[in-house]
Amino acid sequence: MSSYWSELTASLVPYVPGEQPKDQRYIKLNTNENPYPPSPKAIKAIQEAANADLRLYPDPTCEDLRVVLADYYGLSKEHIFVGNGSDEILAFAFPAFFSASKPILFPDITYTFYPVYAKLYGLPYETIATDDSFNIDPAMYRIPNGGIVIPNPNAPTARYMLTDYLREILDANREQVVIVDEAYIDFGGESVVPFVKDYPNLLVVQTLSKSRSLAGLRVGMALGHPDLIEGLNRIKNSFNSYTLDRLALAGAVASIEDRVYFEETNRKVIATRERSCEAVRQIGFEVIESKANFLFMTHPSQSAKEIFATLKDRGILVRYFDKPRIERYLRVSIGTDDEMDAFVAALREIAS
Amino acid sequence: MSSYWSELTASLVPYVPGEQPKDQRYIKLNTNENPYPPSPKAIKAIQEAANADLRLYPDPTCEDLRVVLADYYGLSKEHIFVGNGSDEILAFAFPAFFSASKPILFPDITYTFYPVYAKLYGLPYETIATDDSFNIDPAMYRIPNGGIVIPNPNAPTARYMLTDYLREILDANREQVVIVDEAYIDFGGESVVPFVKDYPNLLVVQTLSKSRSLAGLRVGMALGHPDLIEGLNRIKNSFNSYTLDRLALAGAVASIEDRVYFEETNRKVIATRERSCEAVRQIGFEVIESKANFLFMTHPSQSAKEIFATLKDRGILVRYFDKPRIERYLRVSIGTDDEMDAFVAALREIAS
DSSP: OOTTSOHHHHHOOOOOOOOOOOSSOOEEOSSOOOSSOOOHHHHHHHHHHSSGGGGSOOOTTOHHHHHHHHHHHTSOGGGEEEESHHHHHHHHHHHHHOOTTSOEEEESSSOTHHHHHHHHTTOOEEEEOOOTTOOOOGGGGGSOOSEEEEESSOTTTOOOOOHHHHHHHHHHTTTSOEEEEOTTTTTTOOOSGGGTTTOTTEEEEEESSSTTSOTTTOOEEEEEOHHHHHHHHHHHTTTOSOOSOHHHHHHHHHHHHOHHHHHHHHHHHHHHHHHHHHHHHHHTOEEOOOSSSEEEEEOSSSOHHHHHHHHHHTTEEOEEOOSTTTTTEEEEEOOOHHHHHHHHHHHHHHTO | OOTTSOHHHHHOOOOOOOOOOOSSOOEEOSSOOOSSOOOHHHHHHHHHHSSGGGGSOOOTTOHHHHHHHHHHHTSOGGGEEEESHHHHHHHHHHHHHOOTTSOEEEESSSOTHHHHHHHHTTOOEEEEOOOTTOOOOGGGGOSOOSEEEEESSOTTTOOOOOHHHHHHHHHHTTTSOEEEEOTTGGGTOOOSGGGTTTOTTEEEEEESSSTTSOTTTOOEEEEEOHHHHHHHHHHHTTTOSOOSOHHHHHHHHHHHHOHHHHHHHHHHHHHHHHHHHHHHHHHTOEEOOOSSSEEEEEOSSSOHHHHHHHHHHTTEEOEEOOSTTTTTEEEEEOOOHHHHHHHHHHHHHHHO
16 A cells, blocks of 8 residues: 555455466466467467567557458458457456446356456446356346446356357347457357347457467457447557557467367367366266366365365466355366376375 | 447547558658667577467566566666556556546646546646747646656657756655656666655656667566555556566567667667757758657758658658647657668758
């Protein structure tokens, strides 16, 4: 606390990212990173972009990347916004589309950055209860609101929602912007990107951090009606004209273009997820069916907090949230088959 | 305009960055980029960091870079914040330290992003008139205010202020944060970084975009009392935990460590600036004495707007601001000797 801070600064409760330990080499299953490296073509493109042109500003409109994404999604570049990770895009979207007059709605159990953004901009919000199995009920999103954020699949629950339910939410809220946060959509879910042309109130947010193994490059994208994209650009250009550096732009283009590598990596992550899910269920854990690159799991009699601590002692890092409703759960990112075998073996010893 | 925009979005007048033309190869003297490439060590470090670890998030605390910067400036890492360019740091600093209750003060002629930040966060501001030669008078910064932003050297005027004057402003405003924006300080000015230990209200902002030839990498830094740094971190961690990617972190560390290259490049830019300044004065331009990597110049009888357009037709891009008080001026970034010779030759033809 400092007398130089604004009231806002003093009032904030910032987001806490997952541990990035430096002290030892963990089996790192705590921040939903992809266990496989990015496309070799992306790495090569970055190495080539590391040249004398770094003295020049990057393209502030990120046009090349937007053109490649437009082609990939079957949209036009006017439908596409890119940012420094999907977190930055969400940080622009909240003030771009939401106001102090009506609350933003999002699920009670979800990405914990949503309420942080709301507080940063002084925007009211209401959380909508998920059911006992963490399902989102579209009918509950019919109350008056100033905008909606729905992650699909949800995090940390991994709960996936059929796109028909999202259509129901979009239909019931045509006057407000509905953000569908699809950070984890590539691991088996169906995207609502095809809805973009029908719903001018839909903004879909995705990222290269998970399914494209580029958490370290900081690139996310938003897809929506050109009016929404222009709204995002107005905020961005009041904040920082050049949010993506030349290396991120080059790497992202090459990554999106390498569809074969992308599909192969996702297939491997999904196969390992299904294997791991089956294995931890056999140990006695309840696991929510996942369409993401992580599992959300609980044991009927054992403490999640203690399992988390014991795993950490054994060099396996998973994520534990000491929060109401989910304090009995662990979130475990999908690693390689070897990493998951080590995790399952440790869990078997700890939990039996 | 869209019904989905917030009132804020509709009210914004975003910043307009200098042209990044794609249509042809210009002699590009319009965005104050450095004509020399970044340190070869920075390029090598980036190429080496383009590896499988890009699948992992970067260090959200940017510790390695902060340690290197602390060593460079003779401070501790707790005095240092890094961000996605100095623009992002300023975008965090405005809400971190300024409030709606009292106006922010900055010069009337200055970086046009300052009022944009203020509007983004709904913060009132007052501009303080510079004199006819664009000098900043410290005595005018004694009126009630909620914080001050002073660029030194100023942009686009290039006008440099002795640090004693900045001390006067700091002394007169001990209750508020004074941001000194030193984006151009390395081209011959004296930094106020040594004041950081004496003034808990001082935040110095610098960048790797200009003197380190890394505009394309997006790295800036702020130096100040640990309480101010913590304030910046509270805003940042309510916005985006990972603003610097792994490549930017690696490149920035190597760049800061290569002092020899840095000093050599700056010497060259300064020598070219002095030569160019003399040459354009001989043509009949009035040029403000510059401690930056650009010249701010006016001709007693010729239209700056027309010269700008004619230069552009000839493939030479400079910056023209069609704004009161400076509509007779051109801002010209310092290029290589060859580029400046071409610029001076063209100017001689146009303006005589």
